[in-house]
Amino acid sequence: MTISNPPQDVVDVPLVLLEFLSDGVARITLNRPEKRNAMSRQARKELIEALDRCRGAARVIVLTGAGPAFCAGVDLKEVDAAGPAQNALDGDHPWIAVQETIRRHPAIVIAAVNGFALGGGVTLINSADLALASASAEIGMPEIGFGLYPGLAGPSTQLRLGPKRAAWMVLTGRRISGRTAQEWGLVNLAVDPAELQDEALALAVDIAQHDAVTLTWCKKALWEVPMHITDWTAALEYGENVGTQIRSRTSAVGDGLSAFAQGRRNPGQGAGGGRHG
Structure with missing residues (x-):
């Protein structure tokens, strides 16, 4: 990962984009739009690297996705290729490392949920300190369809939501909209899709005023x-x-x-x- 010196420059890497937008505000964009930003090993590595570059350089980080998805979770094709012995769907420890990096990061992390957030994408929402969503975003946990309990999205949602709402997401596999996610308290605010990035950045700038x-x-x-x-x-x-x-x-x-x-x-x-x- 190479980073240019001027803080206004966009840093382009294969799977993650890092921008320093203004005083104290950075934006990290998951950049596998053709894969709905599914998190491969390399994507996870680059996300942690981007977060590390923000230490001491940003007070607030906006985390979002490129294309029609926020994050479709762990890369299932990579998991399948690894074979049963390496199956990460029932508890991907490198994915836990990403969540802990976000949770323990000194900056405030705002998830800007621009589209599909499935499985591990829900975990990212839960690990972020604040979350805004496109009203039309689709948020859900498909793991039940694979015969699994969602090992990270499940417990993190159970800590964030009331028991019946968490059970609905875990047991049905049905997706909820950004509007419903706001009503349930999974995100702070749902906005029109065209307004999401502006709203997230305005919130970030507002928070970044503080010490x-x-x-x-x-x-x-x-x-x-x-x-x-x-x-x-x-x-x-x-x-x-x-x-x-x-x-x-x-x-x-x-x-x-x-x-x-x-x-x-x-x-x-x-x-x-x-x-x-």
């Missing part, structure tokens, strides 16, 4: 509570500790309080909900 250290620690807290901490008192104590960690690493808190005292607005202060908020 990088604060964003990273807020992301950590959002994954920790209630994923790991469910006790009320322990959660409040953890929240206080997060504040301490932020204040020890950045001057943003003191700067923000000073600005407020002087009558100057901080990023997001007094802002409305935006076009769709």
Whole structure:
């Protein structure tokens, strides 16, 4: 993977595109449109490389797909060619590594679901911190049709949705639309297909105004509570500790309080909900 120096340049690699679009915002595009962005070994490798290049260079990353699909999951033809001993459909550990890279990345990751999101594509939505979808996107888990439980998409959806809705997706194999995904809480917002990229980038720019250290620690807290901490008192104590960690690493808190005292607005202060908020 080669990356040109000017931050405005588009970085072209065979299976992943990486762009640094503006101050603190990057976009990663899965680039196998003819395969509905199915994730081969090489595609997974290049996605992790692109995410690594964003460390320290981007506060917010928009993750999307080229062509009519967001991500059709793990490359099934590659899985089939590997044979039963290497069958990855029931728990692809390299795919887990991708999810953990996203989840533990210091930047906020926004999934811009432009089309089909199947199996592992659903896992990507769940691993992202925020998600916007085309209203016409088709989202689902086809694994039941292969005689399998969706090893990563299933549990990640069960952690994100209520039990009956997660069961519907796991047991029926039926796809839901971007609109339904919003109603169910699988994505934050469904928009007209033509507006998706603009909406995702506008959201990214808005979030990127905030202090990088604060964003990273807020992301950590959002994954920790209630994923790991469910006790009320322990959660409040953890929240206080997060504040301490932020204040020890950045001057943003003191700067923000000073600005407020002087009558100057901080990023997001007094802002409305935006076009769709």
